[in-house]
Amino acid sequence: MKNRLKVLRAERNYTQAKLAELLDVSRQTINAIEKGKFDPSLPLAFKAARLFNLKIEDIFEDEEY
Amino acid sequence: MSKQTHLTLNQRNKMNTASLAKWTLFWMLSLAFVSFGPNLLWEGNIILSVIAVVINLAVGLMMILANKRHLQGLDEMQQRLQLNAMAITLGATLIVGLAYSSLDNSALIPFTADISHLVIFMGLTYFFTTLFMHKQLGCGEEGE
Structure with missing residues (x-):
């Protein structure tokens, strides 16, 4: 699954550690999501969407479509 | 985990890891008593051996619960x-x-x-x- 987490984070000048803190996950998890090595759960995706004030599909994109 | 919801992930992990380490240490010590106690400390006294095993099992249960809390905090x-x-x-x-x-x-x-x-x-x-x-x-x- 592709995502725009890195871009959105950069737009707000967040470090991975800061974003991790805001989403209550580890920095390693943010890194893995940004690199497409780990797909977040639906609750975590909703949390990220709420944080960036966007819809889930504006952040995450299913690569099959 | 509900008591820990106000804590950050790092604080939670630190607390749960310390708790797990503590119970693992206790379990290892209780296992050492079960293993070496009958020969070195109480010379085959059955009652003391049974008590040591019961304590070992109880501490083991606490270690399992600490591990469960640790995993849930991740x-x-x-x-x-x-x-x-x-x-x-x-x-x-x-x-x-x-x-x-x-x-x-x-x-x-x-x-x-x-x-x-x-x-x-x-x-x-x-x-x-x-x-x-x-x-x-x-x-x-x-x-x-």
Whole structure:
């Protein structure tokens, strides 16, 4: 699954550690999501969407479509 | 975990890891009493041996609960990583353990298949699987 987490984070000048803190996950998890090595759960995706004030599909994109 | 919801992930992990380390240490000490007590401390007194085993089981239960709390406190990727490592360890231990026992039963190894060998195998499998998964998910990479 592709995502725009890195871009959105950069737009707000967040470090991975800061974003991790805001989403209550580890920095390693943010890194893995940004690199497409780990797909977040639906609750975590909703949390990220709420944080960036966007819809889930504006952040995450299913690569099959 | 409800009591810990006001804590950050790092605070939660620190607290749960310390608790797990404490109960693991207690369990190891109680196991040492069970193993060495009958010969070195109370010279085969059955009542004291039974008490030591009961304490060992009770402390073991507390260690399991501390481990459960520790796992529940992790974030979803860390939980997935632990689940995979534990699944591989469980499967490998079952298969290797039974094969090892069969080797002993068939007298194909010159020594007795001891349970401690299996515990060491479990520990090493879990350690290396966790290490591999960390590497696979890029957990060692520098932050941005």
